[in-house]
Amino acid sequence: MSRTGAIALAPRVQRIKPSPSMVARDRARQLQAEGRDVVDLTAGEPDLDTPKHIRAAAAAALEAGATRYTPVNGTPALRKAIIEKLARENGVRYAMNEISVGGGAKQVIYNAFAATLGAGDEVIIPAPYWVSYPDMVEACDGTPVIVSCGENAGFKLSAEALEQAITPRTRWLILNSPCNPTGAFYSAAEIGALTEVLVRHPHVAVMTDDIYEHIRFDGGATPCIVAVEPRLQERTLLVNGVSKTYAMTGFRLGYGAGPAELISAMNTIQSQSTSCTSAISQAAATAALEGDQGFVTEAREMYRLRRDRAVAMLNDIPGLSCLPPDGAFYVFPSCAGLIGKTTPAGKILKTDLDVVMHFLDAAGVAVIDGTAYGMPSYLRMSIATSLPKIEEACTRLARTCAALR
Ligand SMILES: Cc1ncc(COP(=O)(O)O)c(C=O)c1O
Structure with missing residues (x-):
């Protein structure tokens, strides 16, 4: 105090x-x-x-009376759009109770840490990292374990470095691809090397922050860890949102896809903090995911x-x-x-x-x-x-x- x-x-x-x-x-x-x-x-x-059709969807939602609380985990329409997006773009399957919608990817990550970390629990964070990860871990009583991944390593975590960082207290590995701040992304082969290690350490969960997945200069698709190694689905949280892809930062809308038990705990945390994100933003995000991707x-x-x-x-x-x-x-x-x-x-x-x-x-x-x-x-x-x-x-x-x- x-x-x-x-x-x-x-x-x-x-x-x-x-x-x-x-x-x-x-x-x-x-x-x-x-x-x-x-x-x-x-x-x-x-x-x-923000693209015009998305702004129009927000305006239409407002006019149609989307001015009330929604379910904590997001409207059924938005969760359905997220599930379809994950299947279409990432080749992974999720059910309605495996999706949580929050006020930005940031809140979703925070909810996940708040729902899972206790004193002494470790989270492996490859550096360079998005500035908020270590502070969010600490705010939730956890211990950030920073693994420095220098320019020579392409600013990426290697399988050997991951193996060395894992201890009995490791709860999460967080991966951000493409990465803020370096722009580095993990190829399917690089993810495969990491999943080989993770399969051998069943107590380690994985959080992937995919918020920049569509901003890849070669136009390629960013591989999803669950598609690369389906055995990890039961202990992976995919985090994503509409802020960066659709220029919607002010809408404050992100989502997580993961095992039902984790998602339910995250929803409980959110139900006692912000309840749900804006109903208007949820309608806009549904339009973003379902509409024209030009x-x-x-x-x-x-x-x-x-x-x-x-x-x-x-x-x-x-x-x-x-x-x-x-x-x-x-x-x-x-x-x-x-x-x-x-x-x-x-x-x-x-x-x-x-x-x-x-x-x-x-x-x-x-x-x-x-x-x-x-x-x-x-x-x-x-x-x-x-x-x-x-x-x-x-x-x-x-x-x-x-x-x-
Ligand atoms: C790597 C990364 N993750 C998450 C976020 C937060 O995104 P959101 O606006 O969905 O909360 C940012 C925003 O800067 C980011 O750079």
């Missing part, structure tokens, strides 16, 4: 921190509000409008052009080096070549966070430090912004880096 103010705070609040990407974005917005010209590359959401291909092509330009421009800047990401909408360049350099004001850049602050102050470009993602000496830059803005940011960074000594 902390007594810094009139109201004491719980220990779990002291274990966790606000999402760093939100902090960086807020800081960039604050500078913009003060009149500074900042190119903001911190966003974790599409800059595109937007998905168009958006992917747009991100691919931006990725190609960003990677080319960043690799021309001495001190930065950037692997082309396979998917998602971020680039993750190494800034190791800038560490140890001195700014024109005489400050030595000792860490990636120093680089981030210098980029913000000297170039007016907002990015996020790799340390926030468990991988120091890297930077995460969002390409979910227009090509001119990406080019402007890279031009400014080139100038700023050239002035370092």
